[in-house]
Structure formats: C-alpha cells, structure tokens
Amino acid sequence: MSRSYLRRRWTDRLVAGVTFLCAVAVLTPLFLILFFLARTGVGALNLDFFTHLPGAAGEPGGGMANAIAGTLLLVGLAALLGVPVGVLGGTFLAEYPTSRLAGVVRLLADVMNGVPSIVMGLFAYTILVLPLRHFSAAAGGLALGIMLIPTVMRTTEEIVRLVPQSVREASLALGIPQWRTLLRVVLPTAAGGIVAGIMVGLARIAGETAPLLFTALGNRFWNWDPLQPIAALPLQIFAYAVSPFEDWHRQAWAGALVLVSLVLGINIATRAAAARQVKLR
Amino acid sequence: MGDRLFAHLLAAMAGGVLVITAAMLAALTVGAWPAIRKFGPAFFASSAWDPVAGDFGALPFIYGTLVSSAVALGLAVPLGLGVAIFLSELAPGWLRRPVGFLVELLAAIPSVVYGLWGIFVLVPWVRATLSPPLKATLGFLPLFEGPPLGIGMLTAGLILAIMVVPFIIAVSTEVMRAVPTSQREAALSLGATVWETTRAAVIPYARSGIVGAIFLALARALGETMAVTMVVGNVPQIRASLFAPAYTISAVIANEFAEATDVHLAALIYAGLVLFLVTLTVNILARLLVARAGRGPGLIRE
Numbered sequence: 001m002s003r004s005y006l007r008r009r010w011t012d013r014l015v016a017g018v019t020f021l022c023a024v025a026v027l028t029p030l031f032l033i034l035f036f037l038a039r040t041g042v043g044a045l046n047l048d049f050f051t052h053l054p055g056a057a058g059e060p061g062g063g064m065a066n067a068i069a070g071t072l073l074l075v076g077l078a079a080l081l082g083v084p085v086g087v088l089g090g091t092f093l094a095e096y097p098t099s100r101l102a103g104v105v106r107l108l109a110d111v112m113n114g115v116p117s118i119v120m121g122l123f124a125y126t127i128l129v130l131p132l133r134h135f136s137a138a139a140g141g142l143a144l145g146i147m148l149i150p151t152v153m154r155t156t157e158e159i160v161r162l163v164p165q166s167v168r169e170a171s172l173a174l175g176i177p178q179w180r181t182l183l184r185v186v187l188p189t190a191a192g193g194i195v196a197g198i199m200v201g202l203a204r205i206a207g208e209t210a211p212l213l214f215t216a217l218g219n220r221f222w223n224w225d226p227l228q229p230i231a232a233l234p235l236q237i238f239a240y241a242v243s244p245f246e247d248w249h250r251q252a253w254a255g256a257l258v259l260v261s262l263v264l265g266i267n268i269a270t271r272a273a274a275a276r277q278v279k280l281r
Numbered sequence: 282m283g284d285r286l287f288a289h290l291l292a293a294m295a296g297g298v299l300v301i302t303a304a305m306l307a308a309l310t311v312g313a314w315p316a317i318r319k320f321g322p323a324f325f326a327s328s329a330w331d332p333v334a335g336d337f338g339a340l341p342f343i344y345g346t347l348v349s350s351a352v353a354l355g356l357a358v359p360l361g362l363g364v365a366i367f368l369s370e371l372a373p374g375w376l377r378r379p380v381g382f383l384v385e386l387l388a389a390i391p392s393v394v395y396g397l398w399g400i401f402v403l404v405p406w407v408r409a410t411l412s413p414p415l416k417a418t419l420g421f422l423p424l425f426e427g428p429p430l431g432i433g434m435l436t437a438g439l440i441l442a443i444m445v446v447p448f449i450i451a452v453s454t455e456v457m458r459a460v461p462t463s464q465r466e467a468a469l470s471l472g473a474t475v476w477e478t479t480r481a482a483v484i485p486y487a488r489s490g491i492v493g494a495i496f497l498a499l500a501r502a503l504g505e506t507m508a509v510t511m512v513v514g515n516v517p518q519i520r521a522s523l524f525a526p527a528y529t530i531s532a533v534i535a536n537e538f539a540e541a542t543d544v545h546l547a548a549l550i551y552a553g554l555v556l557f558l559v560t561l562t563v564n565i566l567a568r569l570l571v572a573r574a575g576r577g578p579g580l581i582r583e
Contacts, residue, residue: 012474016371022363023372023380026450029443030387033398040401085297092291105295107568108302114497114564115557116504117392118531122553123305125538126312135539146301153298179287207391210506210531214539234393238507241397249401256394267389271382 034260041257044250049258054220054236060247064255066222070137070231074216075206077141077226078148082205083198086152090194091182093153094160106157109150120146121211129215137223137230140216144205151204155197159190196270203266207259209234233259309554316547324551330517332541337548339555341517345434345527346556349509350502352438352523353445358495360442361449365491368450369457370479381454388447396511399440404431404512407439412524423521430514435523437513441505445498452497456490456574457483490574496567500560506531530556 048063055062089109093102124143129135163186171181187194209232212218217229218239233255240252310317316324320337327338364384368377408431419425460483468478484491514526515536530552538549 008474008477012476015476016367019363019367019371022360023367026360026364026443026446027380027383027387030383030390032402033390033394036398036402037394085294088291088294089297090295092288092295095291096288099292101292101295105298107565108298110568111561111564112298112302114500114504114567115560116506116531118504118506118534119305119309119553119557119560122312122534122538122550122557123308126308126550127304130312149298149301153295178284180283182287203389207393209391209393210535213535217539234391234507237393237397238511241393241400241511252397253401256397259391260394263389263391264386267386 037253037257037260040250040253044254045257049251049254053222057243058245062251064231064233064236064251064258066219067231067233067236067255068258070216070219070223071206071233073224073226073230074137074140074144074212074232075202077137078144078205079198079202081142081145082148082152082201086149086198086201087156087187087194089149090153090156091160091187093157095182097161106154109153112146113150113154116210117143117147117208118210118213120144121213121215124211124215132227134227135215135217135229136227137216138226140212140230140232141226143211143215144208147205147208147211148201151201152194152198155200156190156194159193159197160186162193163189193274196274199266199270203263207234207263209238305557309550309557313547313551313554315544316551319544320548320551324548325555328517328519332537332545335544337544339530339548339552341519342528342530342533342552343555344519345437345513345517346503346529346531348523349434349437349441349513349527349529350499352434353441353502354495354499356438356442357446357449357498361446361494361498362453362491364446364450365453365457365494366479366484368454370475370483384447384450387443388451392444392505392507393511395440395444395508399436399508399512403440404436407431407436411435416524424523426522427520427524429524430526432512432514432526433524434513434527437509437527437529438523440508440512441502444505444508445501448498448501449494452494452571453487453491456487456494456571459490459575460486487574489570493567493570493574496563496570500563500567503563504531504556504560506535510535 048061050063050068051065052061052063053066054064089105093106096102120143123146124139128139128142167189168181168186171185172178176184212232212235216232216235218235219229219231223230237252237255237259240248240255243249316337320327324337324339325343326340328340329336329338330341331337368381372380408429412429412435415425416429464482464486465478468482473481509529510532513529513532515528515532516526517528517533518525520527534549534553537545541549
C-alpha cells in the first residue's frame with residue numbers, strides 16, 4: 001500500500017473522529033442542563049409548589065400555582081389568535097402554492113420565525129399596553145400568538161400538501177363545492193399532523209419569557225381577567241433566579257424542571273405519535 | 282360563490298403575516314419617533330445613557346450585541362459544521378436519528394432555563410475553571426485582561442453558542458443531505474475517500490445553504506434575550522476584554538422597559554426597532570441563500 005493512500009485513509013478516520021467529538025461537545029450542555037435540573041429541581045418540588053401562591057420575599061415556602069395557571073391562560077389566549085390564522089393561512093399556502101401572495105407569505109413567515117421574541121413584546125406593548133394604559137394578559141397573549149402563527153402556518157402547509165389529490169377529486173366528483181371539500185375532507189384528513197404542529201408551537205411559546213416582560217408583566221396573586229397583569233412560569237423563574245434568596249433559587253430550579261418537562265414532554269410525545277402514524281401507513 | 286369567498290378568507294389569513302410585519306414596522310417607528318427625532322443617527326455613535334438628563338446613545342449596547350454574537354458564532358460555526366458533516370456524511374445510520382433528535386431537544390429548551398443554568402453552573406465554571414488557564418496562557422492579549430468575574434462577554438458568548446448551534450446543525454445538515462447522490466458517487470468512483478468526497482463534492486454544492494444557516498444563527502444570537510441578560514453582567518461599557526461585563530440591546534430592553542417613560546421609553550423602542558430591522562434583513566438573506574442552495578452550484582457562481 002502506498003504511503004499517500006495510507007495518509008488519505010488516516011485523514012478520513014481522523015475527520016470522522018473529530019466530527020464525532022463535535023457532536024459530543026454540542027450535546028454535553030444538554031445532558032448537563034438535564035442533570036442539574038434533575039438534581040436541584042426534584043428536591044425543590046413538592047405539593048406546595050403546585051398549590052400555593054408565592055411566599056413573601058425572603059421567606060421560605062410558597063409555590064407557583066398562579067404562575068402555572070397563568071402560563072396555561074396565556075398559551076390559550078395565544079392559541080385563539082395563532083391557530084385559526086396559522087391553520088387557514090397554511091391551507092392557503094398549500095392549495096394555492098404558486099400564487100404570488102403565497103411566495104411572499106412563505107418567505108415572511110420563515111423570517112418572522114427568526115425575529116427576536118422581545119420585539120414581539122415591544123409590538124404588543126405599543127398596540128395594547130400603551131392605549132389601554134395597563135399591562136395585561138391579553139397583551140402577553142397577543143405577543144405569543146403572533147409568534148405562534150408562522151410555526152403553525154408552515155407545518156399546516158406541509159401536512160395539507162401531503163393529502164393525496166385523489167381524496168380531493170373524490171369529494172369534488174360527488175358535487176361537493178371546493179370550500180366544503182377543504183373543510184370537511186382535506187383538513188380532517190390532515191388533522192393529526194396539524195395538531196402535532198400546533199402542539200410543538202404551543203410548547204415553544206409556553207417557555208417564552210422576553211415577550212411577556214412588559215406585556216403580561218407578572219403577578220404575585222391569582223388573576224383570571226385578561227385585562228389585568230398575570231403571572232407566568234417563565235417570568236417567575238426569571239424573577240426568582242436573579243433574586244438574592246436561597247429558597248427562591250431552589251424554587252426557580254423547580255419551576256424550570258416543570259417547564260422543561262412540559263416542553264420536552266410535548267416534543268417527544270408529538271414525535272412518537274407522528275412516528276407511529278407513519279408506521280401504520 | 283362560496284368557493285370565492287372561502288378562497289378570499291384563506292388568502293386574508295395568509296396575508297395576516299404581511300399585515301403583522303407591516304404593523305410591527307409602523308408601530309415601532311411611531312413608538313420610537315420621539316427618540317428618532319431627538320437623536321437621529323447620532324444615537325448609534327453615542328455612549329450616553331442617562332435617563333435623568335434624557336440623553337441616550339446605543340453604542341455600548343450595539344457593541345455588546347455584536348461582540349457576544351461574534352464570540353458565539355466563532356464557537357458555534359466550526360462545531361455546528363462538524364456535527365452537520367458527521368450527521369449527513371459520516372455517521373452510521375443507527376446514530377443519525379438519535380443525535381438529530383437530541384440536537385432538536387437542545388433547540389427546544391426555553392431561553393430562561395439556559396439563563397438559570399448559566400447563572401448557577403456556567404458562570405462559576407467560567408470563573409474558576411475556564412478563565413484562569415486562559416489568563417495564564419493568553420493573558421498578554423487585551424482580550425483576556427482584567428479579573429475573570431464569571432459574568433461577562435465570554436460567558437454570554439458561550440451560552441449563545443450553545444443556543445444557536447442547533448440552527449446551524451439543522452439547516453446545514455438539511456442542505457447537505459439535499460446534495461444529489463450522483464455528486465457523491467462521481468467522487469467516490471474516482472477513488473476519493475468519504476471525507477474527500479464531502480470536501481470536493483458535497484460542501485461546494487451546499488455552500489450557499491451553509492452560509493444561510495450561519496446567517497440564521499447570527500439573527501438568533503443578535504436577538505436572544507433572557508439567557509444573555511442573566512449572564513452578561515449588564516454594564517453599558519466598551520472593553521476589549523472578554524472577561525469584562527457588557528450589555529446588549531435586547532438585555533437593556535428587557536431590564537429597563539417596564540419602568541421607562543417618555544424619551545427613555547422611545548429610546549428603548551428605537552433600539553428595538555434597529556434590532557428588528559437588522560434581524561429582518563439577516564433572516565431574509567439567510568432564507569434566500571438557503572433557497573438558492575436547493576438549485577445547486579451552477580446558479581451560485583453567476
């Protein structure tokens with residue numbers, strides 16, 4: 001075997017090794033984060049955490065019950081805006097793929113996906129908080145809802161495109177108008193995938209903090225009024241993490257554990273469900 | 282009749298994205314107007330930040346944003362490309378899916394959780410383990426001057442690198458996978474090794490997509506807020522040393538916005554508008570580059 005051949009073969013192996021090490025290096029922080037969340041978070045979790053309001057500053061005890069409820073309410077408000085616009089807009093992109101509007105919307109949706117979330121908060125502040133002179137859950141829901149639209153729109157488009165043309169033709173051949181075909185045949189066929197896309201989008205916005213800082217603002221008490229400031233789990237984690245109190249740090253870890261379990265749980269479950277669907281076909 | 286109406290409804294919903302983008306530009310411009318009128322372009326060259334006197338300049342924040350993003354990309358680009366090459370060309374089949382999945386999880390972890398971990402794990406580690414050897418070996422450079430506090434530009438860059446690397450990996454793996462198999466087979470049949478094939482046939486073909494992936498990551502790094510706010514130190518200063526605390530545009534908005542009034546508020550919205558315009562531009566460029574990669578290198582050379 002020639003020397004140069006040996007050298008080339010060794011280079012090949014070396015590169016394979018180096019890129020593998022890159023993968024190890026990139027994934028190490030993931031394992032470290034999960035490890036510290038489990039170590040610190042599990043010990044700090046108790047029933048109080050899920051059932052009690054936050055305690056007074058500096059005093060141990062209390063929980064994040066209102067923040068968990070607040071996050072659910074905010075995500076619900078965001079879904080009211082993001083899901084209809086995203087699903088119907090995504091259907092448009094899939095059914096009229098070559099129209100000029102579709103091209104522009106597709107690009108802008110992808111671009112919006114990369115716009116910093118804090119800018120969404122600024123926008124919701126200028127159009128809802130300033131005129132109403134009040135921080136509110138509605139403003140937080142608006143900021144999160146806008147962030148939800150592009151995700152839902154693009155996944156809906158992808159899934160609706162997968163619905164076979166023959167399904168549409170079968171319905172149209174029965175004399176069913178196109179709009180009813182879309183609503184009653186095409187969208188239900190694609191429902192599984194659309195719901196999966198919505199879930200992943202909701203999981204993403206549930207963890208967002210920056211757009212809520214000056215819209216939902218946070219609240220140490222219960223609130224169900226969309227026009228009043230409301231607590232949210234990520235906001236509470238942030239406030240506790242930068243506080244000087246030991247017990248609040250522990251609760252921040254507990255909150256982070258709950259949040260990450262929620263977000264990663266939805267991601268993993270959606271993926272498993274999608275994999276099973278593919279297998280069934 | 283119903284069909285036409287329904288098509289219009291769908292188009293209106295899709296057009297919502299256009300309306301929102303335009304509304305964001307308009308609302309932020311109106312909100313920032315008092316500051317735009319008062320400071321104009323001098324806003325970007327001034328280091329003043331005095332809410333009492335009503336004098337504002339964004340230079341230290343722009344500097345902090347750019348340098349922390351540069352540190353992040355300096356780490357994330359080589360690592361991310363390594364992983365992308367591994368995933369698309371070199372990894373055995375059984376390893377691809379789990380590694381790809383874990384990278385996706387990395388992208389799914391909320392920013393505030395990165396920040397929490399940053400404060401309590403990464404900052405002490407940078408202070409006690411990473412900084413002393415850096416200082417001992419490279420301390421003569423102005424980059425590593427001064428006391429290593431743990432919080433500061435270096436830690437912010439590190440945590441940003443961890444957060445943006447999944448985007449580099451996902452997009453570049455995708456564009457490299459999209460390279461036609463015939464390209465690879467041609468190189469392999471000439472006797473090239475797998476790495477030589479990657480270098481000669483795959484990477485040139487995917488180049489514009491890879492640049493697009495880096496741009497996407499850059500936009501993320503520029504706008505990332507919570508994790509950076511929690512570890513960067515929040516001191517508006519311009520220091521050559523990466524050990525020194527700094528401040529970024531998004532961090533100053535996050536910290537001061539809820540309590541700001543009048544010109545202070547307008548100045549923060551002005552800074553946010555700039556951030557919006559820059560990330561918008563970088564994202565559009567990224568998408569165009571990635572879309573171009575799908576068409577192969579012939580068009581790229583034009």
